[in-house]
Structures are given as C-alpha cells and as structure tokens.
Amino acid sequence: MAEGGVATPDWDINDAVVPRVAAFDTFGEWCDGHVRRVYPPGCEEARRHASGWAMRNTNNHNVHILKKSCLGVLVCSQRCRLPDGSRVHLRPAICDKARKKQQGKPCPNRLCNGGRLEVLPCRGHCGYPVTHFWRHTDHAIFFQAKGAHDHPRPEAKGASEVRRSLGAGRRVRGLALLLAREAAIADKILTVKPDKQTHKVCNPHPQPPPLIPDNQRAVQLTCTCGPFECSCRWRPEQPAEPYATAAWSPAEPQYAGYAPPAHPAPPAPALQAQHYDPTALPADDIFHPEEIFQLDQPIRLDFPLEEHTLESPPTFADLNGENSRPEDTYWMDWQRPAGSSESSQTPSPELFGGYPQTEFCEQGYIPQAYYPEGAQYYPTERTPPVMETQDQRYYRYGQDCAQTNVPDLQSWNYTDCAFTTNDMSECKQYFDAQQHQAINGFSGLL
DNA sequence: GGATGCGGGGAGA
DNA sequence: TCTCCCCGCATCC
Structure with a gap:
C-alpha cells in the first residue's frame, strides 16, 4: 500500500470515486516515494x-486529474x-x-574547472520520471506521487524565481551594482515575506512530530553563531565519527554501482573552512554563476517559512549585518535543500544520505545509480497518519457521492503501492534507523 | 521571460 | 487501450 497521509481509507488518484476525509495532511513540499496525501x-x-x-x-488526457512529472535536477x-x-x-x-x-x-x-550544467533526469518511477497527480474535489485536494526520486533535490523554487526576477545571470559590473542588488533583495524580502506568511494557511498541524529528536535540536536552536559562521548547525550530542569523503572523479562511471539505501554509507564530508573571496568580480565575459548565487542567500526568505524548520531562517538583520557574508551563506545553504518542511527536517541527501532505490516498479525496472560514491539516502516525508475516517463520502470526479457502505467500496486494487499494512511497521523501523544514521552522519560535518 | 494549465498528437507496450 | 512524451497555445505573474 502506498504511504497514506491522513487516515483516509485506501484510495488511488485514478479511482472513480475518492473518499471524503475528515482530517487533512500537512502539506509536503518534498514528497518522495509512493505518497498519497489529502489537503x-x-x-x-x-x-x-x-x-x-x-x-x-x-498531459494525461484526464481533465479531472492533473499529472506532473519530475524534470530531475541540474x-x-x-x-x-x-x-x-x-x-x-x-x-x-x-x-x-x-x-x-x-x-x-x-x-x-x-x-569547478570547466564544468557545465546538465540535466540529471529523474528515473525514479520504473525508469520514468516520478509523477505527481493532483485531483480536486469540493472538499479536498488529493495528491498522489508515484516513484522515488533518484536524484538530489533541486534548489527550492523561490531561489530560481527571485534570481530571475532580480535579473541575475547577467554580468554585474562594479560594486555599485552589487550594492544596488543587495538593496533590491532586501526590499524584496520585506515585500514578499508577509505575503508568503499569509498564504501559509494549509497546515492544520502546527507542530508535527519532529524527525530529529529534541535533544539533537537543542544545540541548533540555541546556536549563537553568526548566520555565516555557524559551525554548530545540526551538531548532535553524539561525537562525530570520522568520515572520509569518497573522492569522485568525473572519469568514473557516473551511474554505476548503486549502493542500496538499506546500507547507507556514512556520509557527510567534513565541513571545510570556506575560502571565498566575496569581493572577487568576474573577469571574463560569460556570466559568472557565483554572482547569481550570491543572490540566493536572502531569497530563502521568499520561500514559505515552514513551521518545522530546525533552524531559523536568515533574518533581515542577518542579511544586512556587518557579519554578513552572503557568499559563504550561499555555499552553506546551497548544499542543503532549500526552504521546505522536509528539507529542514532532514539534512541534505547530498551530505550523507542516499537516493532511494527505485522500488515499487511493477515492471521490474532496475534503477540506475546516480551517485555511486555513497549510498545516499534521505528520509522521505512521513506524516503520521491520523486515523479519522468518519463521514466518508466519495467523489466521482467532482460529484459528491455520499456512501454509507465504506468497506464495499474499498476493494480498490493497488498494483503499484509501496507498502502493505504489514510492511508499515518494518518501514517505520527502517526509516527510524535511516533517520538515526542521517543525524549521526551530519555530525561528520562538524 | 518563465511558470502553469490545457489540449493535440505520435510512439510504444 | 493505456501510458509516455513532445509540442504549441493561452494565461498569469
């Protein structure tokens, strides 16, 4: 059975009728794996x-169900x-x-010496991109994801949007322009932030259970480091195990030797001292991406501010403080998935986790490995189900079909679901273990 | 300019 | 028939 969010009975996005639910899920921006949610x-x-x-x-040629497929990551x-x-x-x-x-x-x-951006396509659903399905009824919005992303999370949507809106990508000449941009960023933050917050209306669960134990959050939450010097981020109380970053060579086969997620490698390279000259200006005529990405740091405020973030987002004071070093912050932030509930709950897969093997493929597709140097894994969003299914009603593509005999209607067949009921406890143990390893793995950064 | 939604249509299983 | 993908168009920001 696919992972369900709220306690809806089994349903599939393609069912002729979907149940009417009494409880809703917390919106998940980084849903991964076979996930079903009701918002x-x-x-x-x-x-x-x-x-x-x-x-x-x-286009799935179904006006009732919006289908989206993953483009992967650059x-x-x-x-x-x-x-x-x-x-x-x-x-x-x-x-x-x-x-x-x-x-x-x-x-x-x-x-990077001579690297170019290229699209790493998503092949997380039986060789095809992971797909998301959206279906609207009068009383709920049903979401279903099929497939597990086999690539890193891209930067959050807000990053590219603001970068574009600020005209990044063109060469910046002179300090005055840089300063003007910073002013524009600050102005944008002040303008956008309240609006975003007002739109954050869909979370009925103000404090979902943390994925990281409170005792491990404490250090982070009490961190007094400056936003650009913080080195205690995510610091667990457990001593860090030595970690040696597996050197990756472009000459290596890129997509071979996938390590299954069940045995993730210890992760996270040690956080190195970052030597970066913020005053350096581009010397050539092609656009210098670091100029663009300097702008990424403040825009994190442009993302929906998630309730469960483990760390406070940068404040306006942070961005303009005398200690501000946007470039360093960018590097710090960039390696993490930007601005999301899940991402803030779970450290970046790039740092230690693995990309879940593409399971659940009824066709028996064997996934490719994208990051052979380590079994990278990150926990997928797991919202504890709220088992409330009273007042079940069913919708047939928008029609309100009240039903009283629920069991009779639950004979839906799931041929591609990820979990069975019996699997769930095992899965929970598995994800708990993964989470524990992930947290420990993060200690390697510090 | 880019994101998003919709729809036509081709290809392959 | 179903699912996948590509493409064009319209709308919105």
Missing part, C-alpha cells in the same frame, strides 16, 4: 500544485564538489525553452 481545499500550496521538485505538467557535468563537499544541484526550468538555455552554462561552483 484541505484552502491549502494554497496544494491549490497551486506546488512542489519542491521541479515538476512539469504532463548538476555539474564534472560532478564537482562545493567547498563543503556537497555537489551542485540546481532547479531546472519548467519551461522547455528555458531549460535548454540552462544546460551548458558554466557550473556555478567557482572551484
């Missing part, structure tokens, strides 16, 4: 069919590493034309 009709993100993943519309052709050991993973443009323009551009990693 309230007023959930702004759900109404916009928002996702942290770069999802493009796919990565460096050289698979270079950022100063902290993570890799480049940008958000591909949804527009085909824009996406083509993205490809071939120089890698934004200033340490």
Whole structure:
C-alpha cells in the first residue's frame, strides 16, 4: 500500500470515486516515494500544485486529474564538489525553452574547472520520471506521487524565481551594482515575506512530530553563531565519527554501482573552512554563476517559512549585518535543500544520505545509480497518519457521492503501492534507523 | 521571460 | 487501450 497521509481509507488518484476525509495532511513540499496525501481545499500550496521538485505538467488526457512529472535536477557535468563537499544541484526550468538555455552554462561552483550544467533526469518511477497527480474535489485536494526520486533535490523554487526576477545571470559590473542588488533583495524580502506568511494557511498541524529528536535540536536552536559562521548547525550530542569523503572523479562511471539505501554509507564530508573571496568580480565575459548565487542567500526568505524548520531562517538583520557574508551563506545553504518542511527536517541527501532505490516498479525496472560514491539516502516525508475516517463520502470526479457502505467500496486494487499494512511497521523501523544514521552522519560535518 | 494549465498528437507496450 | 512524451497555445505573474 502506498504511504497514506491522513487516515483516509485506501484510495488511488485514478479511482472513480475518492473518499471524503475528515482530517487533512500537512502539506509536503518534498514528497518522495509512493505518497498519497489529502489537503484541505484552502491549502494554497496544494491549490497551486506546488512542489519542491521541479515538476512539469504532463498531459494525461484526464481533465479531472492533473499529472506532473519530475524534470530531475541540474548538476555539474564534472560532478564537482562545493567547498563543503556537497555537489551542485540546481532547479531546472519548467519551461522547455528555458531549460535548454540552462544546460551548458558554466557550473556555478567557482572551484569547478570547466564544468557545465546538465540535466540529471529523474528515473525514479520504473525508469520514468516520478509523477505527481493532483485531483480536486469540493472538499479536498488529493495528491498522489508515484516513484522515488533518484536524484538530489533541486534548489527550492523561490531561489530560481527571485534570481530571475532580480535579473541575475547577467554580468554585474562594479560594486555599485552589487550594492544596488543587495538593496533590491532586501526590499524584496520585506515585500514578499508577509505575503508568503499569509498564504501559509494549509497546515492544520502546527507542530508535527519532529524527525530529529529534541535533544539533537537543542544545540541548533540555541546556536549563537553568526548566520555565516555557524559551525554548530545540526551538531548532535553524539561525537562525530570520522568520515572520509569518497573522492569522485568525473572519469568514473557516473551511474554505476548503486549502493542500496538499506546500507547507507556514512556520509557527510567534513565541513571545510570556506575560502571565498566575496569581493572577487568576474573577469571574463560569460556570466559568472557565483554572482547569481550570491543572490540566493536572502531569497530563502521568499520561500514559505515552514513551521518545522530546525533552524531559523536568515533574518533581515542577518542579511544586512556587518557579519554578513552572503557568499559563504550561499555555499552553506546551497548544499542543503532549500526552504521546505522536509528539507529542514532532514539534512541534505547530498551530505550523507542516499537516493532511494527505485522500488515499487511493477515492471521490474532496475534503477540506475546516480551517485555511486555513497549510498545516499534521505528520509522521505512521513506524516503520521491520523486515523479519522468518519463521514466518508466519495467523489466521482467532482460529484459528491455520499456512501454509507465504506468497506464495499474499498476493494480498490493497488498494483503499484509501496507498502502493505504489514510492511508499515518494518518501514517505520527502517526509516527510524535511516533517520538515526542521517543525524549521526551530519555530525561528520562538524 | 518563465511558470502553469490545457489540449493535440505520435510512439510504444 | 493505456501510458509516455513532445509540442504549441493561452494565461498569469
């Protein structure tokens, strides 16, 4: 059975009738794996069919169900590493034309030598891109995801949007222009932030259970480091195990030797001292991506501020404080999935986790490995189900079909569901273990 | 300019 | 027939 959110009875997005539910799920921006969710009709993100993943519309010739497929992630052709050991993973443009323009551009990693951006396609659903399905009824918005992403999370949507809106990508000449941009960023933050917050209306669960134990959150939450010098982020109380970053060479086979997620490698490269000259200006005529990504740091405020974030988002004071070093912050932030509930709950897969093996493929598709150097895994969003199924009503493509004999209607067949009921306890143990390893793995950063 | 939604249509199983 | 994908168009921001 696919992972369900609220306690809806079994349903599938393609069912002729879907149940009417009394409880809704917390909106998940980074849903991964076979996931089913039910959101309230007023959930702004759900109404916009928002996702942290770069999802493009796919025509399924069904006007009742909106289908989207994952575009993957933009990565460096050289698979270079950022100063902290993570890799480049940008958000591909949804527009085909824009996406083509993205490809071939120089890698934004200033340490990268000759790398170019290329799309790492998603093949997480039996060799096809992971798909999201959205279905609206009068009383709920149904969401279903099929497949597990086999690639890193791209940067959050807000990053690319603001970057574009600020005209990043063109060469900046002179400090005055840089300062003007910073002022524009600050202005945008002040303008956008309240609005975003007002739209955050769909979370009926103000404090979902944390994925990281409170005792491990404490250090982070009490961190007094400056936003750009913080080195205690995610610091667990457990001593860190030594970690040696597996050197990755572009000459290596890129998609071979996948390590199954059940045995994730210890992760996370040690956080290196970041030597980056913020005053450096581009010297050539091609656009310098680091100029663009300097702008990414403040825009994190442009993302929906998630309730369960483990760390406070940068404040306006942070961005303008005398200690501000946007570039460093960018590097710090970039290696993490930007601005999302799940991402803030779970450290970046790039740092330690693995990408879940593409399971659940009825066709027996054997997934490719994208990051052979380590079994990278990150926990998928797991919202504890709320088993409330009273007042079950069913909708037939928008029609309100009140039903009283629920069991008779639950004979839906799930041929591609990820979990059976019996699997759930095992899965929980599995994800708990993964989560524990993930947390420990993060200690390698510090 | 890009995101998004809709729809036509081709290809393959 | 179903699912996948590509493409064009319209709308909105």
